[in-house]
Amino acid sequence: MKWFKSLSVAALAIALVSTSVSAVGAASSLKGKIVINGSSALLPLTLQAANEFKKLHPKVKISASAAGSITGPQSVRKGIADIGAVDWDASQDVPGFKKFEGQVAHKVAIIPFAAVVNKNVKVEDLTTKQLQDIFSGKVTNWKDVGGDDADIIVVNRAFGSGTRVNFQMKALQGTEFISKGNNYKEVKSSGDMKTAVETTPNSIGYMDLVYVTSNMKALKINKVAPTEANVVNGTYKVWGYGYYMTKGEPDGATKEFIEYIQSAKFQNGSLKKLKFIPISAIK
Amino acid sequence: MSMVLKKASLVTVLALAVGTASAGAAFAATATTTSAVQITNSAYIVNGTMVSLGTIMEKGTTLVSLRDLSAKLGAKLQSAGGVVQAKLNGHTVELKAGSAVLKVDGAEHKLNVPVKNAKGVTYVELEAYVEALGASLYEDEKGSVWIDAKLLSNVDRIQWVDAERFIATQENETGRADYLVEAATGKYRLLDVAADASELAVSSDGKKAAYTTADGHVSVLDLTRASRAVVVSSDSSIKPELVWSADGASLYFLQGDKGSVIAKLDPEINKITKILEDKVDYKANLQVSEDGKTFTYTVTKPGAVVADASKPVEADDVAIDMKGTEPQIYQYTVDPSVKENKAVQLTASADDKVFIRAASDGSAAAYVSVSGDAAAKSTLVKVGKDKNVATLFNERDVYQAEYADGKWYVLTEGDGEKLFVYEIDQATKAAKRIYELSDSVSEIIVKPGAPMAVMQDGRVFLELNGRWKPVSR
Numbered sequence: 105m106k107w108f109k110s111l112s113v114a115a116l117a118i119a120l121v122s123t124s125v126s127a128v129g130a131a132s133s134l135k136g137k138i139v140i141n142g143s144s145a146l147l148p149l150t151l152q153a154a155n156e157f158k159k160l161h162p163k164v165k166i167s168a169s170a171a172g173s174i175t176g177p178q179s180v181r182k183g184i185a186d187i188g189a190v191d192w193d194a195s196q197d198v199p200g201f202k203k204f205e206g207q208v209a210h211k212v213a214i215i216p217f218a219a220v221v222n223k224n225v226k227v228e229d230l231t232t233k234q235l236q237d238i239f240s241g242k243v244t245n246w247k248d249v250g251g252d253d254a255d256i257i258v259v260n261r262a263f264g265s266g267t268r269v270n271f272q273m274k275a276l277q278g279t280e281f282i283s284k285g286n287n288y289k290e291v292k293s294s295g296d297m298k299t300a301v302e303t304t305p306n307s308i309g310y311m312d313l314v315y316v317t318s319n320m321k322a323l324k325i326n327k328v329a330p331t332e333a334n335v336v337n338g339t340y341k342v343w344g345y346g347y348y349m350t351k352g353e354p355d356g357a358t359k360e361f362i363e364y365i366q367s368a369k370f371q372n373g374s375l376k377k378l379k380f381i382p383i384s385a386i387k
Numbered sequence: 388m389s390m391v392l393k394k395a396s397l398v399t400v401l402a403l404a405v406g407t408a409s410a411g412a413a414f415a416a417t418a419t420t421t422s423a424v425q426i427t428n429s430a431y432i433v434n435g436t437m438v439s440l441g442t443i444m445e446k447g448t449t450l451v452s453l454r455d456l457s458a459k460l461g462a463k464l465q466s467a468g469g470v471v472q473a474k475l476n477g478h479t480v481e482l483k484a485g486s487a488v489l490k491v492d493g494a495e496h497k498l499n500v501p502v503k504n505a506k507g508v509t510y511v512e513l514e515a516y517v518e519a520l521g522a523s524l525y526e527d528e529k530g531s532v533w534i535d536a537k538l539l540s541n542v543d544r545i546q547w548v549d550a551e552r553f554i555a556t557q558e559n560e561t562g563r564a565d566y567l568v569e570a571a572t573g574k575y576r577l578l579d580v581a582a583d584a585s586e587l588a589v590s591s592d593g594k595k596a597a598y599t600t601a602d603g604h605v606s607v608l609d610l611t612r613a614s615r616a617v618v619v620s621s622d623s624s625i626k627p628e629l630v631w632s633a634d635g636a637s638l639y640f641l642q643g644d645k646g647s648v649i650a651k652l653d654p655e656i657n658k659i660t661k662i663l664e665d666k667v668d669y670k671a672n673l674q675v676s677e678d679g680k681t682f683t684y685t686v687t688k689p690g691a692v693v694a695d696a697s698k699p700v701e702a703d704d705v706a707i708d709m710k711g712t713e714p715q716i717y718q719y720t721v722d723p724s725v726k727e728n729k730a731v732q733l734t735a736s737a738d739d740k741v742f743i744r745a746a747s748d749g750s751a752a753a754y755v756s757v758s759g760d761a762a763a764k765s766t767l768v769k770v771g772k773d774k775n776v777a778t779l780f781n782e783r784d785v786y787q788a789e790y791a792d793g794k795w796y797v798l799t800e801g802d803g804e805k806l807f808v809y810e811i812d813q814a815t816k817a818a819k820r821i822y823e824l825s826d827s828v829s830e831i832i833v834k835p836g837a838p839m840a841v842m843q844d845g846r847v848f849l850e851l852n853g854r855w856k857p858v859s860r
Contacts, residue, residue: 139707148669151671152627152671155671155687159741159787160829162739163761165757165759167712169707170689170692171693174700175705178694178704184707262696372561372582372583373563374627376585376601377599379603
């Protein structure tokens with residue numbers, strides 16, 4: 105017996121439809137287990153969403169871990185995770201990584217990236233060409249791009265980093281990085297990148313915009329400052345989507361969790377609070 | 388009437404209205420037979436008040452006296468050249484006796500039964516007319532029909548502010564809107580909340596709401612009057628959770644994208660003090676004792692991953708160990724006399740812990756324990772400072788638990804078609820079933836002194852004297 109009867113047949117039909125929709129979302133019915141692995145950048149977002157989701161669906165158990173983007177789709181392919189969190193669309197080929205066949209990419213957030221320099225660097229702005237030349241090792245002195253006469257120290261993320269893939273695709277438009285030399289340094293995490301750029305004079309690196317600190321300088325690229333507003337208005341191009349990868353189309357609890365993280369409630373509330381940009385901000 | 392009603396008067400007002408409604412629930416009161424039609428005086432609850440409206444039943448459709456309903460709803464009527472114009476909620480509805488067309492803001496809507504004139508009174512299809520005016524209509528399980536001129540629509544969630552008011556939140560793609568709603572009348576006003584605001588943290592006296600924005604700033608809104616939100620901190624660090632102190636004077640928050648630090652903000656002087664910085668990440672569900680000294684929260688440990696990056700990507704050389712990733716409850720008590728004071732882990736079990744609520748003196752925490760075995764019942768349990776776990780309620784599978792004034796209210800599995808709500812005395816553990824609800828109810832919302840609120844199919848209902856009054860549509 106239902107609580108509320110509707111007056112007309114039309115209204116009753118609507119009531120029944122909405123009941124069946126909400127039955128999926130009802131506090132009670134959903135059960136399951138979701139294992140999520142991959143991107144470190146997306147882990148705070150995943151755990152925040154999991155904490156909220158469990159209040160709606162207490163019977164769904166969510167476990168999350170992170171060890172770098174590439175381990176996300178790898179774990180899904182291996183069958184040890186239901187969701188692979190990754191900072192690029194792993195269903196497509198990207199620089200350094202072949203696509204993961206049969207996996208479906210679900211956008212969950214927009215992540216802006218910034219080119220950053222040590223505070224002693226006088227340059228404020230670089231063009232795409234200048235960035236390509238610096239990160240490929242063609243330009244090695246700051247004076248060639250409007251700065252002081254000093255060697256440029258390039259700090260790069262290690263192979264497998266989602267930030268590296270995005271920076272290479274969006275800021276360098278696919279050109280290759282240098283990979284060795286006295287003025288080249290490779291770091292394993294965003295935290296190490298932060299330390300390296302903050303403490304190494306004449307260094308240049310890149311990171312998620314959210315990790316930029318007041319002890320370094322974020323560069324304008326092609327005269328556009330890396331701000332959330334410039335990402336949204338389309339003028340700043342160095343950003344990427346964070347994705348959840350699934351083996352085929354998801355179902356059950358996994359599907360429901362992905363829908364929750366993509367929901368207006370989460371995207372406009374908790375996701376912004378954690379300084380990501382909602383996927384709906386860019387059409 | 389002042390905006391803030393005392394709980395007693397709220398209940399009395401509605402009890403009167405609803406009391407009469409139940410008497411008239413059978414619909415028909417007096418019937419007048421004319422040559423062609425039978426006019427019936429029927430009982431409806433319009434804008435929360437029991438009224439009698441003239442109705443005609445034709446082709447299975449209820450027609451209502453235009454004049455009667457418009458007056459009760461507060462719709463303005465004008466008549467010219469045989470066309471009647473009704474205005475409400477910014478909508479203009481035009482109709483004409485004998486015509487099966489309702490013009491709503493200029494657009495034509497077909498009626499099942501033409502507008503009828505009987506004994507000099509105009510009758511129009513009840514449901515179509517109510518909808519055209521942007522009003523709402525609801526028939527409850529007892530057969531009473533609730534008609535409200537202006538209810539908030541598409542409410543996604545509510546939270547009680549005090550015993551008389553709640554905040555209703557609408558979510559949409561571009562942002563959200565928060566309204567302060569008077570429970571007794573359904574009257575609402577839009578709150579000044581930034582589009583990128585976090586969920587509102589309401590102080591326990593209901594006077595203030597706080598939120599953070601994408602830039603990390605904290606704003607406070609005075610709920611006692613219509614006012615603009617005031618930025619009380621321009622600190623840009625990420626603040627995943629905000630909690631008011633019991634006296635509403637300061638705010639506590641988790642800091643950093645991993646919620647690693649517990650900090651305190653004094654809004655008056657814009658000063659932030661770190662309470663606990665122990666490098667333990669992913670704290671959540673922060674609660675602060677009444678004396679502001681004991682902090683109860685959960686810690687979630689991410690799983691351990693072993694991956695060899697030197698192997699080819701195709702080798703998928705990844706192993707994940709999710710053991711011990713269930714949230715655990717921790718407590719930290721500020722005590723300068725203790726050297727190297729550390730947080731204490733109260734739980735170590737492998738169950739999921741949801742709806743965590745710490746006692747106001749920090750002496751214990753209760754939560755819904757969800758077993759890893761999906762077939763097992765979820766139970767309400769309590770853990771003390773001594774780390775002993777005791778069951779408070781395990782009669783039925785618990786879906787949700789809320790706490791108010793020494794009592795737990797749990798939404799549980801029912802008999803298949805219904806859900807049950809139990810009230811459990813925290814001290815004696817005595818449990819009594821207080822409601823049977825539709826299985827499409829998704830949430831209960833409680834507050835001391837306030838009526839029980841439920842969300843069902845995206846609508847909010849309040850319990851008043853055994854009836855569920857719709858307060859959103």
